[in-house]
Amino acid sequence: QVQLVESGGGLVQAGGSLRLSCAASGTIFSINTMDWYRQAPGKQRELVAIILSDSSTRYADSVKGRFTISRDNAKNTVYLQMNSLKPEDTAVYYCHVFQLGSGYWGQGTQVTVSS
Numbered sequence: 001q002v003q004l005v006e007s008g009g010g011l012v013q014a015g016g017s018l019r020l021s022c023a024a025s026g027t028i029f030s031i032n033t034m035d036w037y038r039q040a041p042g043k044q045r046e047l048v049a050i051i052l053s054d055s056s057t058r059y060a061d062s063v064k065g066r067f068t069i070s071r072d073n074a075k076n077t078v079y080l081q082m083n084s085l086k087p088e089d090t091a092v093y094y095c096h097v098f099q100l101g102s103g104y105w106g107q108g109t110q111v112t113v114s115s
Contacts, residue, residue: 009109022095038091
């Protein structure tokens with residue numbers, strides 16, 4: 001089993017920045033993909049950014065140029081740097097990792113962007 005603990009969420013004004021962190025612990029062999037999802041009230045959970053084991057990245061169109069995903073394999077941690085935040089970025093952000101055919105979710109961290 002892999003446990004994920006997210007941190008870094010909060011309330012920020014539009015145009016501001018936040019950095020989310022997600023630390024993995026437990027039975028870790030080789031984490032393949034690490035990603036961030038978000039879910040706004042009344043909406044489906046959506047993929048925000050993904051980083052593969054070779055550190056290649058993909059982003060949702062809505063966050064390209066504003067968000068940056070990175071990972072520290074030594075610390076089993078994935079980060080999401082969020083700049084130029086907009087009110088529509090308000091959501092619960094979830095960390096997700098994939099290892100040996102199984103996916104694991106964090107508990108989520110609230111990000112609220114005020115206008």
